[in-house]
Amino acid sequence: MKLTGTLRILVLAVSIIGISLFHYLTPLHLPALHDIFQRLYYLPIILAAFWFGLRGGLAASIVVSCLYAPHILFQWGARPSLDMEKFLEILLYNVVGGVTGFLCQKEEERREELERAARRLEDSYRTLRSQADLIIGIEEQLRRAERLSAIGELSAMLAHEIRNPLGSIRGTAEILRDDFPSGHPKQEFLDILLKETDRLNRVVEDFLRLARPVEVEKRTCDLAAELRELVKLLDAEAVTRGVRLTLDADDIPPVAGDPERLRQAFLNLLLNGIQATTAGGSVTVRVREVPRSGDEPAFVELSFNDNGAGIARENLERIFGPFFTTKEGGTGLGLAITQRIVEGHGGSVSVESEQGRGTTxxxxLPV
Structure with a gap:
């Protein structure tokens, strides 16, 4: 227990007065006891120096001297041979109080100086840490901008060099398919050709969508209604895969956003969850409003949870990067597009995953 200043002074006063009373009340024919009491004065003097520094040590030694001097003059005055020894003891009280107080005060000043230095170092560390985080964030934005710039150039090339020939290939395949009756072996190959043409065209569309800036036409958007429509749309896909798809939406206020863009982002996340979940698993969407807390504004949180295989820890940091995918036949653009859409609305998207237990x-999105 740490004593307060008043309590410390009270302890010192009681100690000094108690020792003095022992001196005055002890008969002079017991010099051994007087010697003991004489030495006991050093305890409150040193304690005062330890607690209050130089001023405390000197004050305690002066008080002790004032209380002990009458005892020497009036009780020991009949024995002059002892006077010099007793007065030297008083001198030692003051020397010990002064030296001990000086050293304790210097030690206390040194300790406070070290504490101030430690606080300055801690503040500097926090400042450097925040600046380092800021620099890392800026570097990541620059790298993303460079990647998007490269994607933009590639998209322009794809649109010209691939999309136009794809249109010609599709048109030719449709004409050829009409020349063969239903059930003809060659019509099956033409259907495959049309399907692959459509798939390549979707890849090109994803490239173009990722490369273009996200233009958000904000208007009132009912997230719960949008999610209900998506769940109804994807329910057949989920049933085909043996996956249970559920929606748990609280009564949440509408947000300002582009319903079409947000629907695309939510569709990507739902499809990822359904495709990552094996038969018998489930995908759950939960929506809740988080009220304002301190400096953090209110927002709506949407969680897309599946109990599939999960994502490896080393892949979590790259999961939103363009062209990164763990799915066979995937383009690696869905989550990158989703992140751009959400950030274009002033929001954020994050991922938590544990292998063997699923992903969330x-x-x-701000309210």
């Missing part, structure tokens, strides 16, 4: 994507 959290989307936060």
């Amino acid at each position: 994507f959290r989307v936060r």
Whole structure:
């Protein structure tokens, strides 16, 4: 227990007065006891120096001297041979109080100086840490901008060099398919050709969508209604895969956003969850409003949870990067597009995953 200043002074006063009373009340024919009491004065003097520094040590030694001097003059005055020894003891009280107080005060000043230095170092560390985080964030944005710039150039090339020939190939395949009756072996190959043409065209569309800036036409958007439509749309896909798709939406206020863009982002996350979940598993979408807390504004949180295989820890940091995918036949653009859409609305998207237990994507949008 740490004593307060008043309590410390009270302890010192009681100690000094108690020792003095022992001196005055002890008969002079017991010099051994007087010697003991004489030495006991050093305890409150040193304690005062330890607690209050130089001023405390000197004050305690002066008080002790004032209380002990009458005892020497009036009780020991009949024995002059002892006077010099007793007065030297008083001198030692003051020397010990002064030296001990000086050293304790210097030690206390040194300790406070070290504490101030430690606080300055801690503040500097926090400042450097925040600046380092800021620099890392800026570098990541620059790298993303460079990647998007490269994607933009590639998209322009794809649109010209691939999309136009794809249109010609599709048109030719449709004409050829009409020349063969239903059930003809060659019509099956033409259907495959049309399907692959459509798939390549979707890849090109994804490239173009990722390369273009996200233009958000904000208007009132009912997230719960949009999600209900998507769940109804994807329910057949989920049933085909043996996956249970559920929606748990609280009564949440509408947000300002582009319903079409947000629907695309949510569709990507739902499809990822359904495709990552094996038969018998489930995909759950939960929506809740998080009220304002301190400096953090209110927001709506949407969580897309599946109990599929999960994502390896080393892949979590790259999961939103363009062209990164763990799905066979995937383009690696869905989550990158989703992140751009959500950030274009002033929100954020994060991922939590554990292999063997599933994955949760959290989307936060300002209210």
